Amino acid sequence: MSPVVKMIWAQSINRAIGKDNEIPWRIKEDFQYFKTMTDGCTVIMGKNTWISLPAKSRPLPGRRNIVLSRNPDSFEHEGAEVFPSLENALEALSDEKVVWIIGGAGVYASAMPLASEIHLTNVRMEVPDADAFA
DSSP states (O other): OOOOEEEEEETTOEEEEEEETTTTTHHHHHHHHHHHHHHTTTTEEEEEHHHOGGGGGGGOSSSEEEOSSSSSGGGTTTSSSEESSSSHHHHHHOSEEEEEEEHHHHHHHHHGGGGEEEEEEEEOOOOTTTTTEE
């Protein structure tokens, strides 16, 4: 049986989710909401999202951290499990009840057809020079 797939992200009014592999805003309440929703769960992210996490927060505490990388053998990933694709990860996670997709844009696009819930925070700003979009 496959886990329930949920997605969570924040986006600007122009649907930006990132710039230079960072979140272009710092909103304490949004980070707290993210933590509350995903705490104790499995989170799935792309390699760039993993790299973008502050070193002190990597792996995300209180969660099973799954990283997707096309070259899993060449990726430093202490504290995370690495899979070459979302499909491989979900197959390996068949015993999980819920998994959260937490980024980036390519992982969101791959997971969208599988998602049963999307938790979206709209940030009231525009990021004209963003390079990642929902």
